[in-house]
Amino acid sequence: MIIDPAEKRKEVKKKLRKLEGLPTLPPVVQKLILMVEDERTSLNQIAEVIEKDQVITTKVLRLANSAFYGFPKKVSTVTQAMMLLGINVLKILIMTSSIFDIIHKEDVGLWEHSIGVAACSKIIAERLEIKETQEIATAGLLHDLGRVIEKVAFAEDYKNLIKLIQEGKDPLEAEKAVLGLDHAEIGAFIMTQWNIPERLIEAVLAHHNLQLTKKYKQEAAIIHLANFLVHARGYGETPYKSVPPLNSEVFKILKLSFPEIKEILFNLEPRLYELKFFTEELKRELV
Template sequence: MEKVALLKAVLASDELPTLPTVASQIISLTSKDDTTLADIADLVSQDIALSTRILKVSNSAFYSFQQKIGSIKQAVSILGTNAVRSLVLSFSFLTIRNGRKESLFNFERFWERSLASAVAARLILEKVKDADTEEVFISGLLQNLGELIFARTFADDYDRVLEAVEKKESTSLAAEEKIFGVDHCIVGYEVAKSWGFPEVLLLPILHGHNPAGYTGKDRKIAMTIKAVYLSDLLTGILFSDKPEEYHKQFRREAKSLLGLNPEDIESILGTLHSKVDEAGKYFDLKIKNTKSVQEILQEANIRLSLINLDYDQMNKQLIQAKIALENLTRELEAKNRILDNLANIDGLTGIYNHRYFQTVLDQEISRANRHQSQISILLIDIDHFKKFNDTYGHQVGDFVLQEFSRILKDNLRKYDTLARYGGEEFVVILPETGTEDALTVAEKLRLLVDTSVFDDRRETYHVTASFGHACATPAVEDNFTKSGFISKADLALYEAKEKGRNRVVTYTPKKKWFPFSGSRNA
């Protein structure tokens, strides 16, 4: 909604509060130059209830007059026209309550805070030398008049503002600007203007949240606006959940805006709560015992300490939980490795078992297919192994198997796979390796075994082995199968044994097997 349209809707709303007759008439009277004190006194005297309230306040510590004031004429004479006008308006506005529509807006809380703001504004301006304090009270009271107007005339929409503030998504001014296109300062100003308020009361409503916005030369108005602005910071201490922030801001800006010294600031902070409670009694507003600023700040510090303590404790617990989780993860990884070993490692030799060989061979064949590369395998059999068991016993046989495995493992590439195929047979997978390179590897291994001394610290043993080799390019070979590939290496191994053992033989497509040129007969 555009600003002009919204203001028209507000002013035309049935929910817009109306000023009591006396309040409306006193504004009209005080705007005339020829109005006398007697005219003011006669007007106020017509409302007996209002007269009683004004006399009650006039004779209270709110003004602290030494003499007793016994009549409205005397009150008007002593207090002055502007002060009486402020009292009449204050009592009038404090009677405004919620409208017909239900809303989230807390009217009682609003007036409690408004009265606290009025008291604070008066306390502040009293500390400024030669400042006119007659109307600062009503200015503080009506600083947020626009909020009341919004809550009465646009209850549902203003609930959205309150929800945004409650969720800490926005300040009230920013939320109002977003939802209505104007904030409550402008709305309060326009409504008060329609009621005939003088400029000295209008401008603090308009600029009460932004003193820099007033560029006029009137010192009284400028001082009032600054006092009203600072009073809002003080009510932030009393009513917000972050009093320490408002406290720091008040101390800083009270000095910069009005030049208040530390003693003045301490005096204001020290007496604020008691003055608010007194004002509640004078203006018939039920206010529970207001906590002192010192007490509020102490409680805030305690809450902050508890939050920090809780944070430290939570942080320690999180660190401990993280360490425990990392330890558990390492334990699980270790146990998983153990399980993998149990599933994939040969218990005697410590190299991979037949099951793992089959899995890796599937993977390497798939990789060779993708890259159209070659793959070789070596099937190896320890020559005359049965004689070791029969002659020296199974313990020596186990030693030979273990030492044989170590020699092969220590002399293969990291990406080659050595596994126990079964009994005294072993297998090596050589990825991306053609026949020539594979035979070189096989002959190197054969020679290392043949020339190694197998010493179990009791005796030494001479061990030889036979090697069968097969090479394939799975991607280009017709009818290639894993089992067929292994069978070719097995046939080559069989031929190596037939040819006298301790040699390397490669499988050829013509099913002819030739001993490797570097091998020797057993």
């Protein structure tokens, strides 16, 4: 079977535009999107809408309390979560909750990798003292969203590309050969469809190729470095069996030296324990 990557690319994008094969967004999301856009809505009104949905509230609070955001205080109400995470992040967590439900059930290795990168991105972002570090953690959480989408919505193609990787092909090249685009582009494409802020989209789009950034080079560099460090530490699993390439530009962009990398890794280690217990708790609930 010969695939024309350019043709396939069009076909994939068409399917993505219609969100075919993806879990439908919870009804509360539609309402929230309208409310967030309406300047007259107060945060309390938004919190009220979310709180009416018990399932979503539980999920949001659990994510807000998990170690990848690392808030020292316990987040016990939606209003508190909104204050700490910001309405953008809260919206994203609600929108992606059904996708992450699938991922921790079907590919716990990728789930662990994603939350590991979220935690590491947050640690790096805090160190650099850049604004809205919880957005960077969320970009880390979503950086491999495209892989989840490949697995859920393009299951046949996904099998083929895994086969190519097992035969020794570079994972990004394998995706481009089978689907016409890679997981970074797929993830960013869906995030654009969902109206997620540009800062997060660019960080996800460029996490393997920093050249793709326009405005948010620093953000993309953080995710690129966090992705490498989590692989290097051996937390979670992705199609990369050995460490992925690291663009040494990140040290210049982020102005980080080796002693600082050491501190980041030493700070990350205890967080990884919390993440592991968090994942085990989710697993137990599935039984």
